[in-house]
Amino acid sequence: MPATIKDIAKKIGKSTTTVSRALNDFDDISPETKDLVRQAAEDLGYIPNIMAQRLQKRQTDTIGLIVPTSGPRFSDPFFSEFIAGIGNKAAQMGYDLLVSTREPGDQELEAYRHNIRSHRVDGFIVVRTRRQDARINLLRKIGFPFAAFGRTDGDLDFPYVDEDGELGMKLVIDYLAKLGHKRMGVIAPPGDLEFSRYRLNGIRAKFVELGLAEKDLIVVQGDLTQRSGYEQANNLLDMPNPPTAIAACNDLMAFGAMSAAQMRGLVVGRDLSITGFDNIPMTEHSHPPLTTVNQPIYQIGSMVCEMLVKRICGEAADLEQVLLTPSLIVRQSCGPAPLA
Amino acid sequence: MPATIKDIAKKIGKSTTTVSRALNDFDDISPETKDLVRQAAEDLGYIPNIMAQRLQKRQTDTIGLIVPTSGPRFSDPFFSEFIAGIGNKAAQMGYDLLVSTREPGDQELEAYRHNIRSHRVDGFIVVRTRRQDARINLLRKIGFPFAAFGRTDGDLDFPYVDEDGELGMKLVIDYLAKLGHKRMGVIAPPGDLEFSRYRLNGIRAKFVELGLAEKDLIVVQGDLTQRSGYEQANNLLDMPNPPTAIAACNDLMAFGAMSAAQMRGLVVGRDLSITGFDNIPMTEHSHPPLTTVNQPIYQIGSMVCEMLVKRICGEAADLEQVLLTPSLIVRQSCGPAPLA
DNA sequence: TTGAAAGCGCTAACAC
DNA sequence: GTGTTAGCGCTTTCAA
Numbered sequence: 001m002p003a004t005i006k007d008i009a010k011k012i013g014k015s016t017t018t019v020s021r022a023l024n025d026f027d028d029i030s031p032e033t034k035d036l037v038r039q040a041a042e043d044l045g046y047i048p049n050i051m052a053q054r055l056q057k058r059q060t061d062t063i064g065l066i067v068p069t070s071g072p073r074f075s076d077p078f079f080s081e082f083i084a085g086i087g088n089k090a091a092q093m094g095y096d097l098l099v100s101t102r103e104p105g106d107q108e109l110e111a112y113r114h115n116i117r118s119h120r121v122d123g124f125i126v127v128r129t130r131r132q133d134a135r136i137n138l139l140r141k142i143g144f145p146f147a148a149f150g151r152t153d154g155d156l157d158f159p160y161v162d163e164d165g166e167l168g169m170k171l172v173i174d175y176l177a178k179l180g181h182k183r184m185g186v187i188a189p190p191g192d193l194e195f196s197r198y199r200l201n202g203i204r205a206k207f208v209e210l211g212l213a214e215k216d217l218i219v220v221q222g223d224l225t226q227r228s229g230y231e232q233a234n235n236l237l238d239m240p241n242p243p244t245a246i247a248a249c250n251d252l253m254a255f256g257a258m259s260a261a262q263m264r265g266l267v268v269g270r271d272l273s274i275t276g277f278d279n280i281p282m283t284e285h286s287h288p289p290l291t292t293v294n295q296p297i298y299q300i301g302s303m304v305c306e307m308l309v310k311r312i313c314g315e316a317a318d319l320e321q322v323l324l325t326p327s328l329i330v331r332q333s334c335g336p337a338p339l340a
Numbered sequence: 341m342p343a344t345i346k347d348i349a350k351k352i353g354k355s356t357t358t359v360s361r362a363l364n365d366f367d368d369i370s371p372e373t374k375d376l377v378r379q380a381a382e383d384l385g386y387i388p389n390i391m392a393q394r395l396q397k398r399q400t401d402t403i404g405l406i407v408p409t410s411g412p413r414f415s416d417p418f419f420s421e422f423i424a425g426i427g428n429k430a431a432q433m434g435y436d437l438l439v440s441t442r443e444p445g446d447q448e449l450e451a452y453r454h455n456i457r458s459h460r461v462d463g464f465i466v467v468r469t470r471r472q473d474a475r476i477n478l479l480r481k482i483g484f485p486f487a488a489f490g491r492t493d494g495d496l497d498f499p500y501v502d503e504d505g506e507l508g509m510k511l512v513i514d515y516l517a518k519l520g521h522k523r524m525g526v527i528a529p530p531g532d533l534e535f536s537r538y539r540l541n542g543i544r545a546k547f548v549e550l551g552l553a554e555k556d557l558i559v560v561q562g563d564l565t566q567r568s569g570y571e572q573a574n575n576l577l578d579m580p581n582p583p584t585a586i587a588a589c590n591d592l593m594a595f596g597a598m599s600a601a602q603m604r605g606l607v608v609g610r611d612l613s614i615t616g617f618d619n620i621p622m623t624e625h626s627h628p629p630l631t632t633v634n635q636p637i638y639q640i641g642s643m644v645c646e647m648l649v650k651r652i653c654g655e656a657a658d659l660e661q662v663l664l665t666p667s668l669i670v671r672q673s674c675g676p677a678p679l680a
Numbered sequence: 681t682t683g684a685a686a687g688c689g690c691t692a693a694c695a696c
Numbered sequence: 697g698t699g700t701t702a703g704c705g706c707t708t709t710c711a712a
Contacts, residue, residue: 002457004705015683020707028681047457051395052705055688060391067424073638074424075417075621083423084407084414084441091440091451096460099439101427111431117342117387120436230625252622259627281415282592285570287599287627298413344689355699360691370697392689395704 003044011040023048062096063308064121066111066135068128069101070223076252077280078297079127082149085301086125093309095122109134116144123312125149125304129160129194147308147320149300151194159311161303161322165195165277168293168326169202169247172275174210175291175328176245180337181273183216185236185243187253190223199249199277218243222253229256237264237272244272244337251276251283254290258333273334289331296324343384351380363388402436403648404461406451406475408468409441410563416592417620418637419467422489425641426465433649435462449474456484463652465489465644469500469534487648487660489640491534499651501643501662505535505617508633508666509542509587512615514550515631515668516585520677521613523556525576525583527593529564539589539617558583562593569596577604577612584612584677591616591623594630598673613674629671636664 005023009016014033022029022037029037040046054060065086067079083099090097098121102108112135115121122145126135129150139146140158148160176184186203189196200219207217220235222228229248233256236243246261248254254276261272268274269288276283276292283290303322310316345363349356354373362369362377369377380386394400405426407419423439430437438461442448452475455461462485466475469490479486480498488500516524526543529536540559547557560575562568569588573596576583586601588594594616601612608614609628616623616632623630643662650656 002459005707006705016706017683017685017708018681021682024707030681033681045457047454049395049705050458050460051391051400052688053707055389055391055395055690055704056706056708058688067420067427069424073421073621075421077415077417077420080407080417080419080423081413081415083420083439084409087407087439087441097439099423099427099437100431101424114387117385118390119342120390226622226625255622256625259625259629262627281413282566282595285566285596285599287602289599346689356690357692357700358698360689361698364691368697373697389689392704393691395688395706396690396692398704 002049003041003046004049005046007044008037008040008046011044012036058119060096060119060122061094062098062121063090063305064098064115064124065100065127066108066124067099067101068104068108070103074101076224077282078250078278081280081297082127082301085298086305089302089305090309093306095305095309104130109138112138116142123147123308125308130192131194131197132192133194145308145311147304147311149304153194153197156321157319159307159316159320161300161307161324162195163295163300163324163326165198165326166202166205168277169199169249170206171326171328172247172277172293173203173206175330176247176273176275176334177206177210177212179245179273179334181243181245182212182337183241183243184218185233185246186217186219187222187229187232187236187246187248187257188219189221189249191221196249203247216243222248222256224250224252226252226256226259229253230260231256233257233260237261245274245334246272247275249277251278251280251290251292254292254333255282255286258286258290269332269335271338273337275334279329283329283331288333291331291333292329293326294329295326300324342389343381343386344389345386347384348377348380348386351384352376398459400436400459400462401434402438402461403430403645404438404455404464405440405467406448406464407439407441408444408448410443414441416564417622418590418618421620421637422467422641425638426645429642429645430649433646435649444470449478452478456482463487463648465648470532471534471537472532473534485648485651487644487651489644493534493537496661497659499647499656499660501640501647501664502535503635503640503664503666505538505666506542506545508617508635509539509589510546511666511668512587512617512633513543513546515670516587516613516615516674517546517550517552519585519613519674521583521585522552522677523581523583524558525573525586526557526559527562527569527572527576527586527588527597528559529562529589531561536589543587556583562588562596564590564592566592566596566599569593570600571596573597573600577601585614585674586612587615589617591618591620591630591632594632594673595622595626598626598630609672609675611678613677615674619669623669623671628673631671631673632669633666634669635666640664
């Protein structure tokens with residue numbers, strides 16, 4: 001049985017009130033009493049019972065994260081880094097991180113409601129936002145604190161951190177075009193994800209801006225897994241007039257595309273150029289190392305978390321919205337367009 | 341302000357006790373009253389305040405997971421799958437999952453102590469066990485519930501799930517030997533990890549059993565990242581008499597090794613054989629697809645979680661210890677040993 | 681500067 | 697069957 005505030009009170013012959021206030025460093029407690037209390041607390045190995053504090057404060061000091069997973073095997077390096085970013089910042093700010101996973105849909109929404117209504121968390125971090133995001137609509141409707149990684153269609157009246165995917169893809173297309181590529185394949189993310197829209201917009205805009213023919217931009221859609229990158233790259237390469245470059249909208253799909261190309265005996269970076277997006281650590285040591293757009297996921301996790309905590313504490317000045325500027329990380333997966 | 345049992349009590353003109361018992365389906369409450377209560381609860385949108393319940397029950401219904409990370413960029417597909425496995429099972433059993441990350445060491449241990457003493461969690465899942473595991477020693481000493489993924493040196497008097505890494509690596513070595521490889525490189529995990537010992541044991545035992553010369557087994561050590569696989573493979577291949585096969589002790593390092601080989605113009609599966617361990621989803625669509633040892637991480641997470649919950653509830657019959665039998669997944673990263 | 685008393689929302693021992 | 701009372705461990709009026 002761990003020591004309680006009552007034990008301390010008894011030990012030093014004071015009231016629990018005094019002990020509580022001393023522990024919380026109120027300034028209506030004499031320094032001597034404070035010392036006394038602290039000493040006793042130390043001696044007894046006192047640790048506050050967090051549940052009691054939470055009940056009393058009607059606050060949980062806990063942040064919720066419901067990771068949207070699809071399918072049983074869920075294995076995305078992206079998320080471990082994101083969780084680490086949130087988790088470390090949360091710990092630093094004295095918050096716990098409650099993690100669960102749910103497939104997008106009703107169950108997922110129900111999980112949000114449940115966690116809120118049972119007072120499990122003080123706020124949510126919403127990740128991988130969708131164009132019409134039921135999670136955000138819900139949270140917004142009931143006025144529950146949250147911060148998002150990513151934006152949505154429509155009203156953007158909530159705190160978020162995002163990277164400018166439009167610009168990111170423009171950098172990619174520009175780079176590819178400078179290498180002489182005129183016919184490009186794009187492996188897009190699922191269309192319901194908001195970042196899909198931005199990235200695709202950037203691609204199309206740049207393509208047009210460069211005066212390339214629209215018919216030379218071939219967009220196929222993947223589901224962010226390596227497998228889908230593999231499959232979609234095959235679809236692209238099976239075309240009668242295949243593109244000379246493939247821009248995948250995340251690194252995992254880019255890896256899949258690399259495999260597909262290599263399976264056909266193509267040398268990536270020479271016969272076919274491939275790019276990714278995210279700059280996960282593995283990009284550095286793939287073969288060839290992947291040219292990609294940097295997205296500092298760990299820091300984003302950290303930022304979103306901080307944003308949310310500020311909201312929860314009510315010290316959020318104005319609506320915080322951060323749009324990060326991406327940069328292109330050039331490695332060896334691209335080369336000049338082969339002569340036709 | 342959400343409804344409380346007091347509100348329900350008031351509404352139907354009964355005591356809070358009655359309401360509480362009706363809600364918990366005690367059998368000393370008349371069916372009519374139960375219906376009445378349930379109806380009122382429904383009407384008021386009542387949801388129990390979890391913190392109050394936890395305080396009262398002196399139980400948190402929460403499982404802790406402290407992910408051991410090294411370095412700032414932590415991005416391992418292994419862990420996202422493991423977390424998903426635990427998380428889903430936990431949710432299904434009515435438990436929350438509290439996740440944090442800590443570098444192995446004092447801070448990490450302190451995090452365990454802190455979570456325990458502040459009554460944040462009812463039990464821990466310990467992952468990536470070490471030969472001398474301070475976490476397990478601590479937990480064992482204070483008698484706090486836990487279940488581990490992996491074993492340790494010495495007394496194994498705790499519940500765990502592990503895969504038989506010794507056998508797993510034997511399968512690998514046997515397979516490589518059958519392909520004619522006589523000189524092999526091994527990229528081992530950090531020596532303080534328990535699974536390192538088993539896997540290495542398996543390798544050495546099989547090597548000897550097959551009558552191969554000990555000097556033809558070259559062991560180097562990585563840190564489980566792709567980068568280290570890359571570096572260590574280079575070290576191996578730089579040797580005057582390089583091995584014809586490299587067995588990496590996890591998939592990520594195997595990928596790094598593949599890159600290193602390919603950078604040198606070697607064709608993996610022909611000029612050099614490479615194997616991994618884990619069978620993460622990416623192995624299926626790498627180039628070439630990786631031959632590896634299957635380890636059902638999602639299920640393991642699930643099993644460990646269930647084990648722990650049973651322990652917490654005191655319904656753990658005997659000490660549960662599970663050792664899974666590995667299987668070799670043969671894909672295309674290995675081939676016959678090239679003629680000298 | 682300190683303490684008594686009330687209460688956060690829920691459960692449980694014991695009476696009626 | 698149901699209600700009274702007490703209490704989980706903590707914080708917070710309000711009085712002294």
